[in-house]
Amino acid sequence: MIYENGFGFERETKEKGVGLIFILSAPSGAGKTTVVKGVLEQLPGLRFSVSFTTRLPRPNEKEGEDYHFVSHSVFQRMLERNEFLEWAEVLGNLYGTPRPDLKKLKSEEMDLILDIDTQGAKKVLKEVDQPILIYLLPPSLKVLRERLMKRGLDSLERVKFRLSKAGQDMEEALGYHYVIVNERVEGAIEKLRSIIIAERCRRNKLSIIEENKEKWEDYNG
Known part of the structure; x- marks a missing residue:
């Protein structure tokens, strides 16, 4: 519903x-x-969309929780059946976001959070009504490099590639609704949590007003 207010915008x-x-x-x-x-641990009614990938699991990653790990042939069959909202190839591995069941989300009163890069987000914008875009920034590229080197999952060449891509993607953050700098994990969690709560309040404002309208009209002072 488009709501036109007295402030001159819709x-x-x-x-x-x-x-x-x-x-x-x-x-x-x-x-x-x-x-x-x-x-996810702090907010009820929120579900994480688990993506599919053809890469091997990293240490401590769990099937069905972090990713659905599948073969190239399975991924290709899913592509042919148009089961992905968006997909991409990164460093030789395929990643795909499954199409959300919007009717099921509504019946269960659930919200969904998608883990998608900037290029994938552009594709989703063409298919999903009014997604809320949030970009998580590291404090600096220097800190990002230190984190990538510390976790030890990539070769030096891959680290350089990821840093180069990060620098390019940060320009895209200007088009997002919100930007969070992850200096401290606890602070970043609280900011993301606050954004989700605020967007839920905005979604529910008309129903809140309608539910309370009768009380206000009955009040005679």
């Missing part, structure tokens, strides 16, 4: 119960996985 308001779609983008090594897990 803002679209979703119906209460309609699932919100949050897109979280970040350079590899920015701490996105840790931040998302922290928010």
